[in-house]
Amino acid sequence: xxxxxxxxxxxAAVISLSCAASFAAAPEYTIRVGSIVSETHxxxxxxxxxxxPEVERESGGRIKVELYPNGQLGGDRELAEGVQMGTxxxxxxxxxxxxxxxxxxxxxxxPYLFTSRETAFEALDGELGKKIDEYLLEKGFWNLxxxxxxxxxxxxxxxxxxxxxxxxxxxxxxxxxxxxxxxxKELGANPTPMSWGELYTALQQGVVDAQENPYAMIDDGKFxxxxxxxxxxxxxxxxxxxxxxxxxxxGLPEDLRAVVEKAGRNYAVAQRKLIAGMExxxxxxxxxxxxxxxxxxxxxxxxxVEATAKIYSQFEGELGKEIMDIARKAQK
Numbered sequence: 098x099x100x101x102x103x104x105x106x107x108x109a110a111v112i113s114l115s116c117a118a119s120f121a122a123a124p125e126y127t128i129r130v131g132s133i134v135s136e137t138h139x140x141x142x143x144x145x146x147x148x149x150p151e152v153e154r155e156s157g158g159r160i161k162v163e164l165y166p167n168g169q170l171g172g173d174r175e176l177a178e179g180v181q182m183g184t185x186x187x188x189x190x191x192x193x194x195x196x197x198x199x200x201x202x203x204x205x206x207x208p209y210l211f212t213s214r215e216t217a218f219e220a221l222d223g224e225l226g227k228k229i230d231e232y233l234l235e236k237g238f239w240n241l242x243x244x245x246x247x248x249x250x251x252x253x254x255x256x257x258x259x260x261x262x263x264x265x266x267x268x269x270x271x272x273x274x275x276x277x278x279x280x281x282k283e284l285g286a287n288p289t290p291m292s293w294g295e296l297y298t299a300l301q302q303g304v305v306d307a308q309e310n311p312y313a314m315i316d317d318g319k320f321x322x323x324x325x326x327x328x329x330x331x332x333x334x335x336x337x338x339x340x341x342x343x344x345x346x347x348g349l350p351e352d353l354r355a356v357v358e359k360a361g362r363n364y365a366v367a368q369r370k371l372i373a374g375m376e377x378x379x380x381x382x383x384x385x386x387x388x389x390x391x392x393x394x395x396x397x398x399x400x401x402v403e404a405t406a407k408i409y410s411q412f413e414g415e416l417g418k419e420i421m422d423i424a425r426k427a428q429k
Contacts, residue, residue: 124158124159124160124161125159125160126156126159126160126161126349126353127160127161127162127163127186128152128160128161128162128163128186128187128345128357129163129165129170129185129186129187130144130148130162130163130164130165130185130186130187130188130189131165131169131170131171131176131179131185131187131188131189132144132164132165132166132167132168132176132188132189133166133167133168133172133173133176133190133293133294134166134167134189134314134317135166135167135317136166136167137317138166138313138317139313139368139371139372139375140189140244140337140368141164141166142371143364143367143368143371144162144164144364145164146367147360147363147364147367148162148360148361148363148364149162149164151356151359151360151363152356152357152360155356155359155360156353156356159353160353160356160357168293168294170185170188172194172292172293172294173188173190173191173193173194173272173293174190174194174197174273174292176188176189176190176194177190177194177195177197177198177238177340180237180238180340180341180342181198181236181237181238181342182342183342183344183345185342186341186342186345187241187339187340187341187342188340189244189337189338189339189340190337190338190340191246191272191335191336191337192205192206192229192335192336192337192338193205193206193272193273193274193276193277194272194273195233195238195338195340196274196275196276197273198233198236198238199232199233199235199236200275200415200416201229201232201416201417201420202229202232202233203274203275203276203412203415203416204225204229204416204420204421204423204424205229205334205336206274206276206277206333207276207333207408207409207412207424208276208280208332208333208401208402208405208408209331209332209333209398209401209402209405210333210334210424210427210428211334211427211428212331212395214245214247214334214369214373216427217245217334217336218243218245218369219427220424220427221243221336222243223427224423224426224427225423225424225427226243228419228420228423233338233340234343237342237343237344238340238341238342238343239340239341239342239343239345239346239347240338240339240340240341241339241340241341241357241358241361241362241364241365242338242339242361242362242364242365243336243337243338243339243365244336244337244338244339244364244365244368244369244372245311245334245335245336245337245368245369245372246310246311246313246314246335246336246337246372247311247312247313247334247335247372247376248311248329248331248332248333248334248335249309249310249311249330249331249332249333249334249335250309250310250311250312250315250327250328250329250330250331250332251264251269251307251308251309251327251328251330251332252307252308252309252310252315252320252324252326252327252328252388253267253269253306253307253308253324253325253326253328254300254306254307254323254324254325254326255267255306255307255326256326257326257328257389257391258326258328258330258391259328259391259393259397260400261284261285261400261401261404262285263328264281264284264285264286265284265285265286266285266286266287267286267287267306267307268286268287268289268305268306268307269281269286269287269288269289269305269306269307269308269309270288270289270290270291270296270299270300270305270307270308270309271288271289271290271291271308271309272290273290273292274290275412276408276412277309277333278290279405279408279411279412280332280333280405280408281309283404283405283407283408284401284404284405286307289305291305293318296308296318296320297318297319297320297322297323300320300323300324301322301323307324308320308324309330309332310335311335311376312327312376312379312380312383313372313375313376313379314335315327315379315383316379316382316383321383321386321387321388322386324388325387325388325389326388326389326390326391327383327388327389327390327391328390328391328393329390329391329392329393330393330398330401331393331398332401332405339361339364339365341357341361346358409421409425
């Protein structure tokens with residue numbers, strides 16, 4: 098009997114210690130990261146390889162990170178709203194979606210503001226990016242870093258887009274962004290705002306003729322299945338941001354806030370390298386699948402630039418002289 102009691106007590110002690118260890122190891126904070134892209138997109142790859150392990154390791158297990166790709170928590174607009182309200186901790190929306198919270202962020206969607214990723218990140222890591230960070234803080238967003246999806250190009254089923262006239266009358270899906278809409282109106286197209294989640298079906302059913310996105314998103318959305326031509330208009334450099342709920346970041350102990358901020362910076366560096374290296378692969382894969390790509394040289398783009406130049410003055414009153422002057426200084 099005594100032996101049985103000893104065994105039972107020993108077992109109880111082991112269970113008790115195990116439970117205590119589990120309790121001690123339980124995370125104090127959970128970060129829910131939402132994105133519209135798939136697990137194979139550079140955003141999610143950098144999340145899994147850099148941000149998640151770094152935050153969980155450097156926090157000593159006090160922070161757990163959960164990833165929700167494929168629009169599980171909503172589209173870019175819904176994700177940004179979730180971050181603002183605190184129901185989503187971190188999201189990776191396009192800057193265009195955040196312009197709905199502060200119109201001055203539309204400055205990043207000025208046509209042909211950046212002609213390369215190098216000039217874009219020189220500005221985003223500098224004065225222009227710091228000013229936008231200030232605007233975001235006012236709206237409850239803490240920006241952890243700037244990333245990219247690449248230059249935005251036009252796809253359609255009718256013909257290659259080589260001149261502005263080729264876009265006349267084309268019904269093209271855009272984001273719900275006044276700058277994008279204004280750009281395509283100036284070129285004579287019929288811009289139609291629509292969410293990402295509706296786009297594939299809309300193209301498949303002919304609700305819209307065309308759409309515009311970087312190669313990374315054309316590939317991720319499988320638009321090669323419903324679009325024939327991709328034309329390298331490169332009209333906007335697609336900026337994404339790693340935005341967190343401001344109250345959540347401010348509520349973290351100082352040491353954990355430093356961990357999250359450092360992981361955010363490292364994530365941004367990793368994402369930029371990944372997507373830059375993958376872009377040619379996306380293009381090659383899309384062409385191999387049957388899409389036809391036509392490149393536009395700087396000379397080819399001049400008529401597009403000239404036709405839409407008035408957008409800068411058109412939006413200056415709305416966005417404000419301060420941010421427009423900073424943008425013009427950054428334009429290269």
